[in-house]
Structure formats: C-alpha cells, structure tokens
Amino acid sequence: MDYSFLRARILGTIVTVNKNDTAESRHPSVLPDFCTNQTVLTAMLIGELLAIVLTVGASSWNLDGLVYLGYASLFIQWITLCDIALLCWGKRLFEKLPAAQMMAAIYLSLQLVTLLISELGYRIAISTGIRFYTAEPFHLELLASNLLISMIITAVAMRYFFLQTQSLQRMQAENQARIEALQARIRPHFLFNSMNTIANLIHADPNVAEDAIIDLSELFRSSLGKQDYVSLSEEIAITKRYTNIEELRLGERLDIDWQVPSILPTLQLPALMLQPLVENAIYHGIEPEPNGGQILVQFKRQPEAIELIVENPVPQNIPERRSKGNQVALNNIRQRLHLAYGAEGYMQIEHSDSRHRVTLHLPLSDSSN
16 A cells, blocks of 8 residues: 555645744743843833823922923833944843843843933933922932832833743643654655555454554644643553553664553643653664663652653764754653743752663642542
8 A cells, every 4th residue: 555645645735834833932032032122011001001190190399290200201212212223232241140040130231221211311300400399309219219210111011021931831842842753754764664564454453553554643643632731640541642652663672661650640741851861772772773672760759849851872883963862852841841940840850871860850739639
C-alpha cells in the first residue's frame, strides 16, 4: 500500500501550521515593548487619568482647577515619557539581569526619574512663582509625596505587567509544547516507520495493527488537544501509547521498566510533560545503540510532592547534533514547570558516562490523594 500521498499531505499541513503558529509564539519578553506607539499612548492615558484623580482629590488650591490640572498633567507626562524612554532604550540592558535583580533595577530607576523630575519641577515652580497649594510645601515634603505616589503606582504597574507576562508565557509555552509534540509525531522517520509497521501487521496480526492505529490517532489527538492540564493517569496513559508504537518498531531493543503504581494521586499537571522525556530517552538513548537498552520510568511519592523519573542509557560516540537536540524539549518542560508551580516545581538532570536521568518534581495540592 502506498502511503506517500497521505504522508505528503500531513507533512504539508503541519509545516503550514508550524509556520503560522511559531511566528506568533516567539519566546515572550519579560517586559512589554515600550517603544511602540500603542504602549506610549496607553501610558500617557494612564498618566492623564492620574492627573485628573489628583486634581479632584486636591482639597485646597490657589489656582483655578483647570489650571491646576494643566500643571499636574504636564508634570506627570514628563515623568511618564522619561520612564518610557528609559524602559525603551534600556530594555536589553535590564533583561540581561536575573529576574529579581531586573525588577529591582527597574523599580529603583523609575523612582530616580521621579525624584529628578520632581526636583526640576520644584525649581521651575519656585523660579516662575507657580503655586499648587495655598501654602507652599516644604521642599522635602514635595519630593517625599511625589516619591510615595510613584512607588505605589510603579508597584501596581509592575505587578500587572508581571501577571500579564506570566499568562502570556504560559499560553505560548503550552502551544509550543503541542507544536513540538505534533512535529515529533509526524517526523518523516517516525511517521514512515509507524505506517510501515502498521502495514506489515495488517496481514500478520490485524488486532495488533488496529491497536497501533488507535495509539497513533490518540497521539495526534493529544498533540492537537486544547487541554492545558491533564491528570497524572492521563499523562502516563498517552505516554504508554507512544511507547507501544515504538516497541513495535524497535522490538527487543527497547525495554521499558514501568515502576508506576496502579493507584495514582489525583494530580493535575501541564499536558505533555512525561511523554517528551520518554521520547528523548528513546531517541538519544536507544536508537543510537545497536543492542538497545532499558528505559526506567519511575514514580516516587514524597510527603508534599511526587517525582517522575525517566532514565536511559548513554550510548558512546553519539553525533553532536543528536546529543544537543534534547535541550529544546527539556527547556520547554523546565519553563512550563516554573510557570505552573513556581519554585516548588522543577526539573533535575543527572548525567553520567552510562546513564542519563531526568526527574520532574511536582508539588501536591491539598486535594491530592
């Protein structure tokens, strides 16, 4: 039976989807792009709203309210535009720092801008006779009040940007994981070998061939699915479907030791976490070795977390491109663990001359059994 037409259509469709999706799924920056017209306009509108609020909240003026609003708007827009210019031109420098240091550096830099503009505004007001209040405020009192307002607004804005970025990164990481998993499913050698295996089994063992077709369809379904989180049992089930197909292809070369209990905790985890690890273990640990080897998939229960372990042999004389290829999936999983669980969820990698081990540390919620 000729599968070339079907294979070409599937590959062509996936390449088109991949080009469209990856173009919109770049690795998101920690900071928004403050150099765009939309961001500048949004920031200026927020600044103007702040000026209106301060004008309405002022209890005693010696100038007309509209005049006061004009002075307040001018002062706040100075600070807003200087902040935007700082974040636009200094974005690359800030993002070279670790996350905590970057946020601290941005926060302190913005407060420094506020102090400088406040000092400049104070001196201009004194030299021109402008008064915003019935009684002239002390110099330090004015600087302190402006700095306090800036600290509060900056903290709220940075928190908003942080939550927005976290949400964007989570969605893009999950979409990228699906794309990578789908690409892996339809890699020419994987799809070609799977279809040839099924074709050979149709006459020799139709029941096994039917099961292989079902497993392959479920792999595509999970890759294209819209579920962001799945249960631990579902993740293990889809991984076993993948290994079923690989066992038909590799035969005795592939030996998988599943040390997973029959009763699992009701843990929800990001989709496609375990299967890419097992796929990497087969691709990097079993395929290059003529005699094959054993892959260990182990479950360990800790007091407040569970550990999923995938361990594979390390063949000698692996091509450089193959040895570096597993970093893509590992980096994706590491990022999604951090987005889903914060510091409590992490991935540990142990490598020796003979074995390679990856451990996923997944925290248990109070509702988990």
